[in-house]
Amino acid sequence: DAGVIQSPRHEVTEMGQEVTLRCKPISGHNSLFWYRQTMMRGLELLIYFNNNVPIDDSGMPEDRFSAKMPNASFSTLKIQPSEPRDSAVYFCASSTTGLSIEQYFGPGTRLTVT
């Protein structure tokens, strides 16, 4: 049974370039979460979706960040233009709905912006 799939696993780009991170949630899960992890700030929730609808994007750092979920099996996180301070590991997680339900995390995308 495939878990959460993220691509690419590593991304190195130059400042100013557009970056797109991709996520495929576990089949049957209707909640999807995007997190960012850095040494300085730890694990931060950026945005999450229920049934493909964005519920809370208050964690998105600024307008350069955008996320979409066009269908139940795919989501993207886009940074345009990218900056060196965006360098981090970006995780996608999915779950079914319910207070007692845990989230399942993907392996992450390590983004380096030079």
Next chain:
Amino acid sequence: AQSVAQPEDQVNVAEGNPLTVKCTYSVSGNPYLFWYVQYPNRGLQFLLKYITGDNLVKGSYGFEAEFNKSQTSFHLKKPSALVSDSALYFCAVRDGRQTGANNLFFGTGTRLTVIP
């Protein structure tokens, strides 16, 4: 508001000794509590959760956690530490009064190092 505190950034323990990673929480309603582990260059993996019932919860890899309502704590424990337990551990909480939202609130993480 809901929050989680992991008071120790780093915990060191000798192999074979018992380990404890501390977590305290703050919620308005009943808490739903979770522990996750992150190995180097990997995503977070679910270890165990407390929903209701028995205060001692058993999870993966021999870990267990004890829910203490009066102390608002949910400490992670293992009777005998292994070198392979060295990782970053996250506590997370969800408020039972939370409606329409499915997100978890994570602590800042505790790095566990088991010394051979």
